[in-house]
Amino acid sequence: MTLLNFVTMRRLLLKLINRAMLTGPVGPMMGSEAGVHTNSRRRLVVGLGNPGMNRSRHSVGMAVLEALASRLGVADNWRGDRHVSGEVIVSDIQDTQIVLLRPRLLMNINGVSVAKAAGKYSIKPEHILLVHDELDKPLGKLAMKQGGSARGHNGVRSCVECLQTDVMPRLRIGIGRPSGKTSVDRHVLGRFSQEEQEVLSGVLEESVDILLSQLTDKENVQSPVSPPGGRLASQTGKQRERLSAPRKDTTTGQT
Numbered sequence: 550m551t552l553l554n555f556v557t558m559r560r561l562l563l564k565l566i567n568r569a570m571l572t573g574p575v576g577p578m579m580g581s582e583a584g585v586h587t588n589s590r591r592r593l594v595v596g597l598g599n600p601g602m603n604r605s606r607h608s609v610g611m612a613v614l615e616a617l618a619s620r621l622g623v624a625d626n627w628r629g630d631r632h633v634s635g636e637v638i639v640s641d642i643q644d645t646q647i648v649l650l651r652p653r654l655l656m657n658i659n660g661v662s663v664a665k666a667a668g669k670y671s672i673k674p675e676h677i678l679l680v681h682d683e684l685d686k687p688l689g690k691l692a693m694k695q696g697g698s699a700r701g702h703n704g705v706r707s708c709v710e711c712l713q714t715d716v717m718p719r720l721r722i723g724i725g726r727p728s729g730k731t732s733v734d735r736h737v738l739g740r741f742s743q744e745e746q747e748v749l750s751g752v753l754e755e756s757v758d759i760l761l762s763q764l765t766d767k768e769n770v771q772s773p774v775s776p777p778g779g780r781l782a783s784q785t786g787k788q789r790e791r792l793s794a795p796r797k798d799t800t801t802g803q804t
Contacts, residue, residue: 570634570654570661571711591646592764593672595663597681597704599738600653606724607737609749610680611651613722616753617760618649627651633666642764648672660707667712674712678763679719680756681705682737686723689748691756693763694719720759722752 594617598608603615618624618638626638638649648670652662667677675696681704686692696716699706709715727736741749 570658571664590644591648591670591672591676593648593650593663593666593670593677594760594764595650595652595659595666595677595679595708597652597656597659597679597702597708599656600651602738604740605738606741607656607682609682609722609724610720612749613680613720613753613756613760614649614651617757620757620761621647629653630669633662633669635662635666637666642761645764647764656704656707658707659704660709660711663708664711674714675716675718677708677712677717678760679705679708679717680760681719681721682724683721684724684726684733684737686721687725688723688741688745689752690723691752691759692721692723693759694721718763720756720763722756 594614596608596610596612596614598611599605602608603611615624618626618640621640621642623638623640626640627636628638629635630637633650634654635650635652637651640647640649648666650662650666652659654662663677663679666672667674681702683690683692683702685700695718698715699709705719708717724737727733
């Protein structure tokens, strides 16, 4: 079997697993969490990653979510929710209800957890903000991407497949490519070095600033409606992606 055939078969298998795990639709939430102010909005912010590996480069999205929860003063409010296969926090920012999600599934099937949470909390794909690692940007670089392809990131690909659209905005956190003979898998699954952690602290702080800006920006409310099972083909690459400059003295992946 050639490498190309292996990759194709692997992607097909992951797609089948994603679909199989989504059998049985998740209904809208009920009870106290269902109450939302008349003029409020609801957003889902997801830190993509692998459960139990929150300190790895590949799970830097989860580290960003932890920093966001800390900034909001709700860091101790994480709770497991088997209905969404993840851990959640529900909080409020101004007139917006925010649902933070840390999937408890492997990165390659994170989309199952995201789709379940979107169903439970009745959140449209364009109101789901994904936070994930980016191999093609060095540590210290951040980029806000407004939908589009998964760009080789399996966690994002899983979300696209499960939500059946690619309109979800993403905050991409640079982790850089491995040096020397280190494999990509070993690099992304490894922890940040002590030197990298010094840079990471500034990255987490700025990432939270960007997320809060996105969540409170009134212009972001008027996001286009996603077509059934499709992507917003009318948007160009330049319209979809907006780079965010790193903080001074901060040199701000995917598999």
